[in-house]
Amino acid sequence: MIEVKDIYKSFGENQVLKGISAEFKPGVTTLIIGGSGSGKTTLMKNMVGLHEPDSGKVLYDGRDFTSMNTHERIPIRKEIGMLFQGSALFDSMTVEKNIRFPLDMFTEQSKAEKLDRINFVLERVNLAGKNKLYPTELSGGMKKRVGIARAIAMNPKYLFCDEPNSGLDPKSSIMIDELIKEITEEYNITTAVVTHDMNSVMGIGDHIIFLHQGKKWWEGSNKEITSTDNQELNDFVFATKLMETLLKK
Numbered sequence: 001m002i003e004v005k006d007i008y009k010s011f012g013e014n015q016v017l018k019g020i021s022a023e024f025k026p027g028v029t030t031l032i033i034g035g036s037g038s039g040k041t042t043l044m045k046n047m048v049g050l051h052e053p054d055s056g057k058v059l060y061d062g063r064d065f066t067s068m069n070t071h072e073r074i075p076i077r078k079e080i081g082m083l084f085q086g087s088a089l090f091d092s093m094t095v096e097k098n099i100r101f102p103l104d105m106f107t108e109q110s111k112a113e114k115l116d117r118i119n120f121v122l123e124r125v126n127l128a129g130k131n132k133l134y135p136t137e138l139s140g141g142m143k144k145r146v147g148i149a150r151a152i153a154m155n156p157k158y159l160f161c162d163e164p165n166s167g168l169d170p171k172s173s174i175m176i177d178e179l180i181k182e183i184t185e186e187y188n189i190t191t192a193v194v195t196h197d198m199n200s201v202m203g204i205g206d207h208i209i210f211l212h213q214g215k216k217w218w219e220g221s222n223k224e225i226t227s228t229d230n231q232e233l234n235d236f237v238f239a240t241k242l243m244e245t246l247l248k249k
Contacts, residue, residue: 001025002047002158002190007056009042016042017053018214026157027188029181029204031195034211035236040194041162043211047192048080048160049073060158078106081151081189083161083180089135089143089150095122096131099150106154121149125179141172148179152187159184161193165200173197177204198237201225210236 002024009017016039024030032040045051047058049065058065060076068076089098096118103114122128125145135143144164151159161180165173181204184191195201201208205222210233212218218230228234 001061002192003057003059004043004047005057005059007043007046007058008054009039009046009051010054016214017046020056020211020214020216022209022216022219024158024190024192025207026190027185028206029184029191029193030207030209031193031201031205032209032211033195033201033236034217038211039214040211044160044162044192044194048082049077078154079157081154081156081159083144083147083151083159083164085163085166089146091135093134094131095127095133095135095138095146098135098146099153102150102154117153118149121153124152124183125149139172140168141175144168144172144176145179148176148183152183152189155187157190159189159191161191161195163194163196165195165197170199173199174203180204181206212236 004020004022007017007020008015020039020043032043034040042051046053053066056066060079063076065073065076090101093101099118099121100114103109103117109117118131119128122130125148127142127145127149130142135146138146164176164180168176177200180191180193183189193200202222205225208220208222208225209216210218212232218228218233220228225233225237
């Protein structure tokens, strides 16, 4: 479990996070939603150490990540998998080498052990046999699946996904959503997903945290989101659905 306790974060005079507290539980896909500037990406970056909070704590299964120095954080970083918005694959590397990258960096496994793991995660994301392809030879959906394969190569306890459906067609988006949810439940991973995609919210939103003006404004499930009387959340949902409809025309 990941616990976020009273996190504040400012950039100069701009206070982005204003006392955020939340829990992210194993086996549950938690979606962080909100409008532009609401603080959702900043929250995720504070959780993984890309930003340091001004105050507050981030606990990984009771371990105070925020109080640790860079060296002390290494064991937790090894337990974290990340899927970046643009997949962040190395264009000069094959699929196999992209997935092997964290294994080379963080493990002492033999080449054979690494290859076994690479083949396993590729099969898990339905890309068996694509080892020697380069990112330029992959579709957008395939790149995302390679990104997921790399994110789970280290068998992480915690998975962070930043806008995993960005730039994908509806069919590919659903596939990525379902894959993230399946992996979360299958391996009992604590998963946090930053998204603005309402299809994702309704499809895999076991637990949803809605941020508004740097604060946690609402929390609940995708079943509860349709019946809430939270005006700001309703406005966000309506505006997002309207934008998605216009983009499809």
